[in-house]
Amino acid sequence: MRIVEDFNNTEDFFNWYVPKIEEFVPNLKAYVLSDRHADIARQIPKISKEYVQFMFNRIREIINVPDNVKLVYDSGMYTWASTYNTMRKRLEIIVPPYAQYQIYYPPIIKAAIQHEMGHIINRDYTVATKGKDSNAVNICMDCRINANINRDWLSDLTNATYKFLYKKGFDIVPEHFYPQIGMPYNGKVHGWKQIYHFWKMHQKTLPPSEEPKTKKPDSKKIYEQPKVGDIVQISSGDNEGDLGMVLDVDENGKCDILPMTIAQVDAHFEGLSAGG
Numbered sequence: 178m179r180i181v182e183d184f185n186n187t188e189d190f191f192n193w194y195v196p197k198i199e200e201f202v203p204n205l206k207a208y209v210l211s212d213r214h215a216d217i218a219r220q221i222p223k224i225s226k227e228y229v230q231f232m233f234n235r236i237r238e239i240i241n242v243p244d245n246v247k248l249v250y251d252s253g254m255y256t257w258a259s260t261y262n263t264m265r266k267r268l269e270i271i272v273p274p275y276a277q278y279q280i281y282y283p284p285i286i287k288a289a290i291q292h293e294m295g296h297i298i299n300r301d302y303t304v305a306t307k308g309k310d311s312n313a314v315n316i317c318m319d320c321r322i323n324a325n326i327n328r329d330w331l332s333d334l335t336n337a338t339y340k341f342l343y344k345k346g347f348d349i350v351p352e353h354f355y356p357q358i359g360m361p362y363n364g365k366v367h368g369w370k371q372i373y374h375f376w377k378m379h380q381k382t383l384p385p386s387e388e389p390k391t392k393k394p395d396s397k398k399i400y401e402q403p404k405v406g407d408i409v410q411i412s413s414g415d416n417e418g419d420l421g422m423v424l425d426v427d428e429n430g431k432c433d434i435l436p437m438t439i440a441q442v443d444a445h446f447e448g449l450s451a452g453g
């Protein structure tokens with residue numbers, strides 16, 4: 178059943194993996210650069226039931242997956258994913274076709290399962306995204322989860338699933354993502370709602386014509402002066418990096434801020450959405 182021996186470093190793995198994918202997807206580079214992920218996945222060979230079982234066993238050997246989480250193979254999927262299957266009443270981690278090769282480099286499997294278990298443990302599948310930008314919500318959830326994942330494993334996972342070494346750029350982790358949305362990073366990690374709120378606040382202030390498609394905006398130019406009642410991130414003093422509510426703003430724009438815990442901020446936004 179085994180195709181090759183496990184690889185023990187990133188370079189050796191990708192020297193085998195990318196050409197392997199290109200056997201079936203000769204236009205891999207062009208597809209990657211144009212984000213045609215579904216077209217890539219569709220061309221990966223279908224596998225037998227026996228191989229699916231071998232792959233699942235291998236995944237559970239590499240990393241503990243709770244018994245109540247079912248692994249489900251989906252040959253049409255282009256990403257690892259997780260969901261609560263309401264018909265079958267069970268938690269599922271969806272395993273994409275790439276995993277048939279990814280199992281030979283355990284760090285990728287570890288990062289993938291840790292990431293999906295992060296969604297499950299945080300019960301992200303219960304979050305209703307109605308009225309929100311669901312793609313942005315997902316990215317904020319990913320950022321919160323990825324904060325806890327080994328950066329090398331994470332980079333191996335994204336290279337083996339989306340970038341195939343043809344795309345550069347950083348993964349969605351706080352130290353890279355926060356600055357992109359105007360949020361200072363000082364080692365603390367926030368819940369997805371806080372990250373989302375900052376991101377939306379940042380976008381709101383962008384003139385529509387200048388809204389960048391790919392270019393990252395300059396966060397300095399687009400920050401609005403906070404108003405009384407706004408939730409902001411504290412930029413100096415003992416509570417630097419924490420969130421708080423603006424109680425007062427003086428004529429120089431200096432804010433008096435009441436520090437708040439993540440739970441208090443969550444409760445505040447819950448209250449706002451329930452009221453509006």
Ligand SMILES: [Zn+2]
Nearest residue numbers: 292296318319
């Ligand atoms: Zn995710």
